[in-house]
Amino acid sequence: MGTPRLRFPARHTRCRCQGRQSRCSRRSSRSCRASSSPRRSPAREASTRIVRSGSAKSRLPAEGFLAVDVGGSSVKSGVVVEGRVEKLAREPVAPDLGGLVAQLERLAAQAEGWGVCVPGLVEGGTVRYAANLPLRDAPLLELLTPRPLVFVNDLVAATVGEAAGGTLALLQVGTGIAARLAVDGKVLPGGEVGHLRFRGDGPPCRCGNRGCVEAYLREAGSPTDDALEAIGFAAAALVAVWDPGTLRLGGGVAEAWGNVLLDAVRKAVAERVLPGTAINVEPTRLGDAAALVGLAELARSAT
Template structure:
């Protein structure tokens, strides 16, 4: 039964109207399909007459499109693309991916460039702007940009030159706003992957999950209570720098024996150096393993076992409903994931040792999709 409009928000009539508009827009933003006015009334708890008035007001502002249906309350309503678009940018050590999305967080167009994008932040942002310029965004205004970076963030700043060179001590938000002339939001790339998998990938339907991105580095994004968990300093999820062995191989963070040094793509390539000619990337290693090459199989198994050991501490501490593995290494599928599960069972407490470990459904697009979602969700539609 609809709640009274007077219960929606305290204050003046204008603040109540704005609160009701936000409530309706939040419902529209959370869906990919159009809603009927009757569905919006049920979803928001607002009276049908109130919904009709809000739809009429928002349509006049160009924020929603309303198409005739069976009766006034059967008309379909969706966010209007003319209300604006957002940009998502995902930087990696060997790629930059860009996308244009609408205000519901849906990706409209995207493009990926393979090559070093971390040498200089200014050049990297200009490269991203050039890639986005090639995508047809139509006349809709740019409302926000979200940027994913593969490094620990202290606020909007990367403090370690060794982890992502060219961006150290740079206020990434301010630099992005200067290039694009729109509000910017900066996030760790694994956090963006966690957001995307939670909303529309392997983690959907779970209120807690851990997304692990293992590529040239290793990091995790944590969802608790359906929200990203950042920690006090914003560096929650940096599992790649858990120490497995103080006497182990050096890590690019400056320490030794980090989980990343045993599970990231450089580890696998190093293990196979001289044993597997032509396998210069993950796809080559995976192809060799699937054809039965013992050295490739062993390298993936060892990486997976180490990752499972590291994840055991995570699931012991957080007890997430699910663990999702993404990044380049996840292209190995169960050749990597089954050893991860074995390592997890071996090192985790019995109640959590069988925590499901699944492959990312969004694959290499997870962080980019998350960037579009973040930009859309942080764009206010009603002032």
């Protein structure tokens, strides 16, 4: 028996090869996903949507832009000047919404222009859900004074910073685990690979399931075989789907585990992904500064 063919929705009309491949089976069919974009749910798009509260081009201060990155355990801040982060600081994150608002307003009090990124599902100016922070349907943006120029998901900001206008995937391994893809500097929706179920009988996850990749990460205080295999599984899945060319690993855990994690991901990708897939797995280039640089770039490019 021959290999069954997958059929795609009829609205797709032409192949990504644009007919250049003489043996392309999709040239005259209506089966290619490249000709039109599938409909995206609001939930998938929300975490890539960027909220800007004004025209930033004319408002970015010459002495630098204050960027603030709220994480699951700490808040990083720094002044971004021409793509460089100065006065980088870190402090514990506040335990509740009121405390977080006060913390952010204190950091931004002396700034002429600033932006902030937060983890979780960000929709408009509201944090709908953040697994590692006590934020549920929190209207954070409207509570902040002064109002930030940019308000966005933290991984989106970090991916913009790392991509620097190019194409790559960023897998962030820290308090949680998730990924984003940038194509020509624009971040696309999707990437919640931390909640792929690695093993059905695995440890319980905060999301309510068992055996999620993130559950293995949380259970491990060190790079255990199970944790490394789970993260490698997630990395291979996103490479298989996105084929980004470059995959960078970032986040506090990725930094702490270093080459052990890099080697595990490279091995998993080599074993699980279609042979011949060209992928370069490497550490992030900006490290802790990625989201801060990304916030400044988003503010600079605002219209």
